[in-house]
Amino acid sequence: MRPKIENITDLRGEISRLRVQRLEQEVELTKVTARLKARLHFPVLVYTKISDFFIELFGDDPEDLNKKKENKDWVTNILRVGLPLALNRFLFPRSGFLMKSVVAMVSQKAAKNVNKDSITGIIDKVTDWIKSSKEKSRKEPRMADYGIPPDSETY
Incomplete structure (x- = not known):
């Protein structure tokens, strides 16, 4: 529910309240992202170790890997x-x-x-x-034949 704003002091008070609310939400979001980073740190670490192991196992040169990434x-x-x-x-x-x-x-x-x-x-x-199949299937338009020759006139 929105508060009723009747004058400039009410407006300034609402603006300051919204700024405080935004700061609280930013702090909460930073906490949530920090927790997510902490949770994902170990799986990412394991993945990098495994990928490094396979790179060493199959003998890919780091310079070759950079070239592959560019492609x-x-x-x-x-x-x-x-x-x-x-x-x-x-x-x-x-x-x-x-x-x-x-x-x-x-x-x-x-x-x-x-x-x-x-x-x-x-x-x-x-x-x-x-396109080639459409060109083959197109036929020249035929003139409609109504049984009367086009140049015939009766005198």
């Missing part, structure tokens, strides 16, 4: 996240943890090969195919 675009990043989620959600909904992790690894490897250029190339091929 990735937004389509690749979306597919690396979305493809495993979609496959596990729709194709393997009742599979176990091991199967879902294998699907996630395989689909992420497959998504690395897909980028904007490959998507636009496929779209261009499909549009060319559609």
Whole structure:
């Protein structure tokens, strides 16, 4: 419920009350984000350690990794996240943890090969195919034949 503001002092009081309320909400949000960061610190740490282990295991050079990161675009990043989620959600909904992790690894490897250029190339091929099929199916418009020759007149 809004307080009734009748004069300038009421307005200034309401403005100061809203500023205090905003500051309280900001403090609460900073506390919540700090708690979330504290909760997510350990899983992120474990993920980085595991990824570093696999990098060392397969012998990827850090310079090569930087080059690979430069070659990735937004389509690749979306597919690396979305493809495993979609496959596990729709194709393997009742599979176990091991199967879902294998699907996630395989689909992420497959998504690395897909980028904007490959998507636009496929779209261009499909549009060319559609355009060529429309050109083949078009026929010249036929003149309507009503049985009377166009140059005939009766005298």
